[in-house]
Structures are given as structure tokens and as C-alpha cells.
Amino acid sequence: MASRAPAEVLADECRVEFAAAFEAFDPRPKIVVDYDQRVLWSCDDAPRLLDAPMPLCLRKGKLVVDDDELKREFVEFLHNVGPEVQRKLIRGKAKRHWAVLRAWKPAHWDRAVCVLASPSLPLQDIVACGLARELKLTTAEVRVLKEFAELNSPKQIARDLGVSLSTVRSHLKQIHAKAAVTTSLQLLRLTHTYCSG
Secondary structure, three states: OOOOOHHHHHHHHHHHHHHHHHHHHOOOOEEEEEOOOEEEEEOOOHHHHOOOOOOEEEEOOEEEEOOHHHHHHHHHHHHHOOOOOEEEEEEOOOOOOEEEEEEEOOOOOOOEEEEEEEEOOOOOOOOOOOHHHHHOOOHHHHHHHHHHHOOOOHHHHHHHHOOOHHHHHHHHHHHHHHHOOOOHHHHHHHHHHHOOO
């Protein structure tokens, strides 16, 4: 048997190290469920991240959706998942929050499915992850960006914070400038990417 080249050994070591680091730094909820939605395993943060107002929750040892109309569709999705990654969008009753699921069933598993959830809410707080510091946001701008990152409209943000719509728009304009983005979509992507780990 031929020995492996040092570059191949190094590549394998790097692959293992990167996989371990990725697992540690990727805060997305990771869950293994059976066909009856019972949780067989979940990462430590999954219960916190999959809680109200998210449309997908861990409740009483099960992975459940909050919309009665989606329950059957969700169960069918779990039953039909195969070894290739499949995606499913789960929207909340109010349609304000959602989770994109990536699911697959390893060939050697009988009735279990791996689920990786990407929620619409940032996975970490804007202040805690350092984005507020990075962009040098004021306290008022942080409050507006938190609301914006939760997919609230400027009108809703104004109502929630008890300020005028023009004040919210002014803060959003300042946040756009500080983040060097030109569209709300870019700001949303930046916020979710930065706060995801």
C-alpha cells in the first residue's frame, strides 16, 4: 500500500479542522427527527432559536409547525426526504417570519431525517455579535436595525418604537450610509450574514 503524500495528509487535517470549526461557529439550528417529528437529537441552541415568533418550534420533544394548515404538508415533506438535500419554506401564520429547511435522510438510517434550519430572524443579537460596534451605530439606530432585521416595515417600526415614520426613515438612511449599502435588501443580507455566526 502506497503512503500518502504530505500534501494529501495536510489537506485531510485541514478538512477535519475546518469541519470542526464550522460546526462550532455555525449557530443554525441542527436537528435529527424521526417521521413522527420526535427529536432524536438537536444542537444546544436549537430550542432557543426555534421559538416564538418562529413558525417552526421544538415543543414537548417534537419539531412542530405553528400553522395547522402546514402540519400535514410538513409531515409529508419529512416522509419524502431522500439522501439528496431537499428544501422547504415554512412560513408563520402572520407570514412575517419563516424558516428555510434543508433536510436529507442518510441512506443507512431507517426513519430519521437531518434538518438544518435557516430562520428569518438573525441568529445573534446585533449588539452581541458586534455589528452595532462595527457600523458605529447609535442606540436609536440599533433599535431600528433590530426591528428591521425582524422584517418589520418602517411603519411597524415607528409604531413599535413610538416614534414618527420620518424618524425611522432617517435612522434607516443613516444605517444604510454607515453600512455602505444602497438597498434594504443589501442591509438585510448584511445583517443576517453578520449575525449568523
